[in-house]
Amino acid sequence: MQRIFLGAIVVVIAITAGVTGAKNISSKYIFSEIAPTQPINFSHKIHAGDNKIACQFCHIYARRSKVSGVPPVQRCMGCHKVERVDSPEIKKLTSYWINKKPIPWIKVYDVADYIYFPHNRHIKAGLRCQECHGPVETMAKVRKENELVMGWCLECHRNREFTGPDGIKRSGPKWDCWDCHI
Numbered sequence: 001m002q003r004i005f006l007g008a009i010v011v012v013i014a015i016t017a018g019v020t021g022a023k024n025i026s027s028k029y030i031f032s033e034i035a036p037t038q039p040i041n042f043s044h045k046i047h048a049g050d051n052k053i054a055c056q057f058c059h060i061y062a063r064r065s066k067v068s069g070v071p072p073v074q075r076c077m078g079c080h081k082v083e084r085v086d087s088p089e090i091k092k093l094t095s096y097w098i099n100k101k102p103i104p105w106i107k108v109y110d111v112a113d114y115i116y117f118p119h120n121r122h123i124k125a126g127l128r129c130q131e132c133h134g135p136v137e138t139m140a141k142v143r144k145e146n147e148l149v150m151g152w153c154l155e156c157h158r159n160r161e162f163t164g165p166d167g168i169k170r171s172g173p174k175w176d177c178w179d180c181h182i
């Protein structure tokens, strides 16, 4: 068991060494093709782009909790009781509302189950959504901009400040395995 774990560490060191060695690493994690077809053709470009609705108007939990979450149907109906009611997509939306059914959105970002990723810590540290999710306000369909692999997390953590358990801000590579591995 111990040997397997040490083996893993060696692999990790090899991976992370590779990460620091490369200059233009970020592009390695970009995965632009992935954009699932959603049950309703919801466009971030129309809402967050053209109509400039703030991200956190819909993703209300991003700064408050571990998950960001997608908005409940109620949030959509605040506008779509009057907006575009004749469109087939809005008719679909309205039928979820009338039947009190949640919309079965397909997840785009999903980190491995053994990883702890607290959204709120990241937002409170002042990171913009776009740093991790790309220019969502230009996307007709949300696609995955970054693969959620360890190198991607570490690349940023290495170069950023973080607030330690004592409340003091530090910069640099002080990140324990157990900060993320649960």
Ligand code: HEC
Residues within 6 Å of the ligand: 040, 041, 042, 043, 046, 047, 051, 053, 058, 071, 073, 075, 076, 077, 078, 079, 080, 083, 084, 087, 088, 089, 090, 093
């Ligand atoms: C703050 C108001 C607002 C909210 C909240 C809102 N929308 Fe919209 N929605 C709009 C506007 C404005 C348009 C664009 C209408 C246009 O350009 O003709 C639109 C367009 C759309 C369209 C395209 C309709 C068509 O076929 O032309 C869909 C689908 C849609 N919204 C779904 C949703 C869903 C799903 C939600 C909830 C997650 C939502 N909207 C929340 C204002 C809103």
Ligand code: HEC
Residues within 6 Å of the ligand: 038, 042, 044, 047, 048, 053, 054, 055, 056, 057, 058, 059, 070, 071, 105, 106, 107, 108, 109, 110, 129, 130, 133, 136, 137, 141, 142
């Ligand atoms: C009008 C409501 C609304 C606004 C405003 C909005 N979103 Fe969304 N967002 C949604 C809905 C509904 C979904 C689920 C459907 C989808 O993936 O397109 C979603 C999905 C997402 C996802 C993918 C979640 C997953 O499945 O992993 C990300 C990332 C995201 N939004 C980021 C943003 C960012 C960043 C902004 C601001 C630039 C923003 N959203 C503004 C309603 C909204």
Ligand code: HEC
Residues within 6 Å of the ligand: 055, 056, 059, 062, 063, 066, 067, 068, 069, 070, 109, 110, 111, 112, 117, 119, 122, 123, 127, 128, 129, 130, 131, 132, 133, 148
């Ligand atoms: C530091 C990187 C980072 C930042 C900044 C960030 N996200 Fe995320 N986001 C992620 C990761 C990683 C996941 C996958 C989490 C999981 O699977 O548990 C995710 C998942 C999501 C989801 C899917 C639902 C969920 O909570 O799992 C939505 C929606 C979302 N983010 C919206 C936003 C919005 C809106 C902002 C800005 C207010 C934002 N994110 C800022 C990394 C980030």
Ligand code: HEC
Residues within 6 Å of the ligand: 111, 115, 116, 117, 118, 121, 122, 125, 127, 131, 132, 148, 149, 152, 153, 154, 156, 157, 160, 161, 162, 163, 164, 165, 179, 180
């Ligand atoms: C774009 C930069 C960026 C990316 C990408 C990023 N993080 Fe972070 N993360 C930060 C910053 C900055 C903080 C410090 C927040 C603070 O000071 O409270 C942080 C804090 C954390 C914490 C809290 C640590 C603690 O002391 O409790 C965890 C856990 C974490 N990140 C996990 C992850 C995971 C897992 C990923 C990849 C899926 C990831 N992060 C990707 C910037 C990032």
Ligand code: HEC
Residues within 6 Å of the ligand: 008, 009, 012, 111, 112, 115, 148, 149, 150, 153, 154, 157, 175, 176, 177, 178, 179, 180, 181
């Ligand atoms: C900033 C967050 C973070 C830290 C710190 C971190 N990991 Fe990871 N680790 C991840 C994520 C995210 C994955 C999931 C990768 C995936 O799903 O592909 C992962 C995956 C792994 C894996 C599985 C192999 C793989 O690449 O998929 C091993 C082994 C591992 N980590 C070991 C470690 C060790 C040992 C440390 C301490 C030196 C460490 N990790 C520190 C985020 C982190």
